[in-house]
Amino acid sequence: xxxxxxxxxxIFRKSEDEGWGEHMNQYVGLHGIITDPxxxxxxxxALIEVSVEGKGTHRFPQDCLRLLH
Amino acid sequence: xxxxxxxxxQTLSGLRTAIAxxxxxxxxSRRIAEEILDLLTDVAWGRAGGDHPAAIAGLAxxxxxxxxxxxxxxxxxxxxxxxxxxxxxxxxxxDTHNCATGDCVRLVPAPCxxxxxxxxxIPTYVNLIGRGxxxxxxxxxxxxxxxxxxxxxxxxxxxxxxxxRGRVDKPISIKFLKxxxxxxxxxxxxxxxxxxEPDKGKRVAVVGAGPxxxxxxxxxxxKGYGVTVFEALPVAGGMMMxxxxxxxxxxxxxxxxxAMLEELGVEFRFNTRYGKNITLDSLKSDGFEAVFLAIGxxxxxxxxxxxxxxxxxxxxxxxxxRRVALGDRRIPGKHAxxxxxxxxxxxxxxxxxxxxxxxxxxAYRRTRAEMPADVEEVEQAEDEGIHMSFLTIPxxxxxxxxxxxxxxxxxxxxxxxxxxxxxxxxxxxxxxFVIEADTxxxxxxxxxxxxxxxxxxxxxxxxxxxxQTNTVSTETSIPGVFAGGDAVTGPATVVExxxxxxxxxxxIDRFLSGIPQPKMPPVPxxxxxxxxxxxxxxxxxxxxxPEMPLLNLxxxxxTFQQVELGYTENVAREEARxxxxxxxxxxxxxxxxxxxxxxxxNALEFGFLNFDQPAATDFRVTAERCILCGACAAxxxxxxxxxxxxxxxRLLSYCGTIxxxxxxxxxxxxxxxxxxxxxxxxxxxxxxxxxxxxxILKLCSACTRRQAARIHVDNTPV
Numbered sequence: 150x151x152x153x154x155x156x157x158x159x160i161f162r163k164s165e166d167e168g169w170g171e172h173m174n175q176y177v178g179l180h181g182i183i184t185d186p187x188x189x190x191x192x193x194x195a196l197i198e199v200s201v202e203g204k205g206t207h208r209f210p211q212d213c214l215r216l217l218h
Numbered sequence: 219x220x221x222x223x224x225x226x227x228q229t230l231s232g233l234r235t236a237i238a239x240x241x242x243x244x245x246x247s248r249r250i251a252e253e254i255l256d257l258l259t260d261v262a263w264g265r266a267g268g269d270h271p272a273a274i275a276g277l278a279x280x281x282x283x284x285x286x287x288x289x290x291x292x293x294x295x296x297x298x299x300x301x302x303x304x305x306x307x308x309x310x311x312x313d314t315h316n317c318a319t320g321d322c323v324r325l326v327p328a329p330c331x332x333x334x335x336x337x338x339x340i341p342t343y344v345n346l347i348g349r350g351x352x353x354x355x356x357x358x359x360x361x362x363x364x365x366x367x368x369x370x371x372x373x374x375x376x377x378x379x380x381x382x383r384g385r386v387d388k389p390i391s392i393k394f395l396k397x398x399x400x401x402x403x404x405x406x407x408x409x410x411x412x413x414x415e416p417d418k419g420k421r422v423a424v425v426g427a428g429p430x431x432x433x434x435x436x437x438x439x440x441k442g443y444g445v446t447v448f449e450a451l452p453v454a455g456g457m458m459m460x461x462x463x464x465x466x467x468x469x470x471x472x473x474x475x476x477a478m479l480e481e482l483g484v485e486f487r488f489n490t491r492y493g494k495n496i497t498l499d500s501l502k503s504d505g506f507e508a509v510f511l512a513i514g515x516x517x518x519x520x521x522x523x524x525x526x527x528x529x530x531x532x533x534x535x536x537x538x539x540r541r542v543a544l545g546d547r548r549i550p551g552k553h554a555x556x557x558x559x560x561x562x563x564x565x566x567x568x569x570x571x572x573x574x575x576x577x578x579x580x581a582y583r584r585t586r587a588e589m590p591a592d593v594e595e596v597e598q599a600e601d602e603g604i605h606m607s608f609l610t611i612p613x614x615x616x617x618x619x620x621x622x623x624x625x626x627x628x629x630x631x632x633x634x635x636x637x638x639x640x641x642x643x644x645x646x647x648x649x650x651f652v653i654e655a656d657t658x659x660x661x662x663x664x665x666x667x668x669x670x671x672x673x674x675x676x677x678x679x680x681x682x683x684x685x686q687t688n689t690v691s692t693e694t695s696i697p698g699v700f701a702g703g704d705a706v707t708g709p710a711t712v713v714e715x716x717x718x719x720x721x722x723x724x725x726i727d728r729f730l731s732g733i734p735q736p737k738m739p740p741v742p743x744x745x746x747x748x749x750x751x752x753x754x755x756x757x758x759x760x761x762x763x764p765e766m767p768l769l770n771l772x773x774x775x776x777t778f779q780q781v782e783l784g785y786t787e788n789v790a791r792e793e794a795r796x797x798x799x800x801x802x803x804x805x806x807x808x809x810x811x812x813x814x815x816x817x818x819x820n821a822l823e824f825g826f827l828n829f830d831q832p833a834a835t836d837f838r839v840t841a842e843r844c845i846l847c848g849a850c851a852a853x854x855x856x857x858x859x860x861x862x863x864x865x866x867x868r869l870l871s872y873c874g875t876i877x878x879x880x881x882x883x884x885x886x887x888x889x890x891x892x893x894x895x896x897x898x899x900x901x902x903x904x905x906x907x908x909x910x911x912x913x914i915l916k917l918c919s920a921c922t923r924r925q926a927a928r929i930h931v932d933n934t935p936v
Binding site: 185 | 337
């Protein structure tokens, strides 16, 4: 899934990726908006920037994100 | 996740309950408890001073003297225990105006501020700009970001994506307002550095003079450290200077803001490359006690197609941009093809055009919808005449005798593979074609220069070939070495690098002071709470986000003059008035619920309150239905919505937006304020059954009681 700026997502699970920090566990289940996807090549492996509602902006592995429709 | 409560808020609630429940029968105890309540409220509202905790503790001791009252003893004990156990939390509320749990509602940052990687107090500065206080606005910004002007021109503005006004119509133009205020403040000589803390006698080395490195240097210098910034290039700015073309970010902007660092005593050593001129050991032997690596991601990926290495006219976009940034204005080729779909590809294409290329084509493997570059940048590029060739896969660089003649390509189609929703470009057999070109520029991504850090044997790397750090504290695997910016995240944004630089400065300060590192990322700090601006509901709804005026096309195609010309004063002030003040309204929706469910009026059409599925918003609707009863205001936890009696009128204000106003009526007996006719009519209907006899008169509750009693006396047989 290639994410785009402004899309609403849910952090639906923890990620096994090394980019997942322990402090991110508290964000599981929260909603957010993609603020900086990979702006070079839509790399599905890139860490992308998500602003989580009420919790600030963080870079997440894409495998823990799901689009909200 | 455990439900963590704020001890300040809990102490405050406990004390309120103790006072209200009559646990303090002694008037003296009650008075002391109310004084403690006032002081605790100051802490919870972010207006307490350094001596508040001591004053609260003193009053709690006084309260405990009342040995005859078990309630007073228990109340005093609970206050003292809370202060003792959570002294740091109380102090943090005072020092940072910040409540980590969000329980102290006055201190909760707005969504825009929470979103900003640098944590800038956006509602405050936007409203200061609206009031014409540009210099103060810049002072607020620079507490969290030393580069307001740079960010005003090139920030990717995540804040605007989260802006609540965007759920009503369009987000506030936060970025351009920042640029407007920066330009004003700098030209009026109102750009000032904050006061430095006393010299700590310790030195920190910053490697890289990009946004991350310079931000760390700025905050470390303010904290009293001696900071030296080592930069491989002859200029400061990093990717801001080399990767962003001058038509988006003039050099003077970077130079002026970088000069503010020198004013703070930060030393710059240019033409000094890590790994060549300096190493970790040499820095240590020179007396540096901590190092911040902010080397960026300056190396390009290769196209990996035949012929790429055979022609000198195949260049990398970052090299082209760097060369041009340093003053080289030679045309790379008359017919340029740029391979890639990101922002760097767009920047390279627009740069070629300005250098004199007659035909510039961007070749991208997917379609416009998948293009990762910013939509505005793509639109501006197309306006300028840059041709887009979508679904185009380069296959080889064509040419003869060392002279490039074109880029051989094949058409692509997008298909889904396996279970992935991602669309993959697949070549269409037999669709080969050649784009005529005399230069091919690759812009398919950057990576960091691993070679230059080869002396750091213990430095851990991620599988993405970036420096592995603790994302909260920016610590690397080597004690005393911190890292941030593109070298950690991969190519990212200026504001993200600034945020990392700020976090690194805090972490380095802790490291050098022997304080443990935090476990959670910092929560942005509310700098102040400026009064809102009064705006009629109709104005609030009809004000539109202004378009940015642009340089005319001919100049855009031929010069490096700044394309975005900036807002005029009137436009900027008006735009600031559209702000909804989400630093005050928490969007809890209590006002809407009370109005709709308790009062049965439903006068508040606040569809923007819902994050996931915002509905329609119209502030003008309120005036049609609202009776000015004040139930919404009474239930607002943060005084965002207020009932105000002004002169002979009653107003309903939502963060300064005047939703409704009506003339007041007065008691026909005593002249006391009754409220507006609508409200009176509402009450009359509700109380008709109880006191029908007095309803013909407009009376206050006291006079109604007197009238009712008189009627009762007159009509009751003796």
